[in-house]
Amino acid sequence: MLALTQGDPAGIAPEITVKAWRILRESGHPFVFVGDPALLEQHAPVQAVRYLDQGADVFSHAIPVxxxxLATPAAPGEPDRQNAPSVIESIRLAVELTQNGEASAIITNPIxxxxxxxxxxxxxGHTSYLAELCHVPGQEVMMLAGPSLKVVPVTVHVSLRHALEQLNTELIIKTARTVADGLKRDFGLKSPRIAVAGLNPHAGENGLMGHEEQQIIIPAIKALQQEGLNITGPMPPDTMFTPxxxxxxxxxxxxYHDQGxxxxxxxxxxxxxxxxLGLPIIRTSPDHGTAxxxxxQNKADPSSLVAAIRLAAQLAQNRRNAA
Structure with missing residues (x-):
């Protein structure tokens, strides 16, 4: 069973949850919504459950919750800090349920x-909190996955200036190891192929446009190749995303963040x-915010949440197969 967190109750999380349920109710991938039933019950049938495994019998005809x-009723488009504890508790509880085996994965709605x-x-944000709850702080790595491309930013939610300050050989090596392990265990790739982007135009062009490739990136690639990783680069960022x-x-x-x-x-x-990646549990999330x-307004597209739920189910199956 999959655990879907509440997200911010004033955002689009309730709407995309209902829409995702309508899409998935007949095709499988059942989930239990960990949150306030009042967010959903005006738009879909809802049934409270005490245990996650009860959700399988409910899912075809109602959203198991x-x-x-909430501390106060939610108004769409009007976020209220009084409801923040409920948002955080939903995440904490979903992680606990996944850690103890009741849930096979957690999908987090936008906060x-x-x-x-x-x-x-x-x-x-979510990621470092999840790592803390899982007792692996600093091991978390963010990957964005789509049908056409998977990307991992080595530096994440910092300014470009701070990204340049943070970037170093050790960070690249640590991130690449986590990525390789995650792709093997959860995506079923025996020898994942990792392409490393350069930092500067034309990947520095042998020092003509910057020295970070020679001083930081190439030493990381060589070290990882010596460990047996299937890793290449640095590739010019302006051409590495062609078909x-x-x-x-x-x-x-x-x-850095926007490069990927x-x-x-x-x-x-x-x-x-x-x-x-880098967590002992599986966590996916739609790649958008609270909107x-x-x-x-019934305008929210549930496609990313549906993709996150389907991917979480697939990764959980892959991890079981690997075990």
């Missing part, structure tokens, strides 16, 4: 970092999935 309660941080949440180039690797290791996410979202915006501006 493990009930949590507002600003809202939960205003209520005292000390993490920059021909993408056919030669399984994942692109990018040096711009091509991913250009190619696979509707079906892009955020996958957290407060369209909440409650």
């Amino acid at each position: 493990l009930p949590l309660r 507002s970092k600003e809202v939960i941080q205003s209520a005292g949440f000390k993490h920059p 021909v180039a993408r056919s030669r690797y399984d994942v692109a290791l990018c040096m 996410l711009i091509p991913l979202k250009t190619l696979d915006m509707a079906e892009g999935v955020n996958v957290t 407060f501006d369209i909440a409650g």
Whole structure:
């Protein structure tokens, strides 16, 4: 059984949850919504459950819900910090259920970092909180996966200036190892092909346009090749995302956030999935935010959530097979 978190109740999470259930109710991939039933019950049949395994019998005719309660009724498009504790508790409980084996994976609905941080949440977002709950802080790696491309940014949610300060050989090596392990265990790839992006135009062109490739990136690639990883680069970032180039690797290791996410979202915006590697549990998430501006207007596209649920189920099966 899959555990789907509540997300921010004022965003599009309730809407895409209902739409995802309508799409998946007959094709499988049952999930249990961990949150307040009131967010869903005006738009779909809902049935409370005490245990996740009860969700399988419910899913075809109602959305199974493990009930949590909001502090105050949610108004679409109007986030309220009073409900932040419920948002956080949904994540914590879903992780606990996955750790103890009741859930095979967790799918997280979008949250507002600003809202939960205003209520005292000390993490920059989902990922580091999940790593803390799983007792592996600092081991988490964000991968964005779509039908056309998988990307991993080595530096993530920091300014470009800070990304350049953070980038070093050791970080590239650590990230690539986690990526290789995750693709083997969860995606079933025996020898995943990792393509490393350069940092500078034309991958530095032998020092003419920057020295980071020679001083930071190439030493990491050579060290990883000596460990047996199937890793190549650095590749010029402006040509490594063409169809021909993408056919030669399984994942692109990018040096900063937008270097990887711009091509991913250009190619696979509707079906892009955020996958957290490096955790003892499986976690996926739709690759978009709370969309407060369209909440409650029946405009939200559930495609990314549906893709996240399907991928979570597949990764859980792959992990079981690997075990």
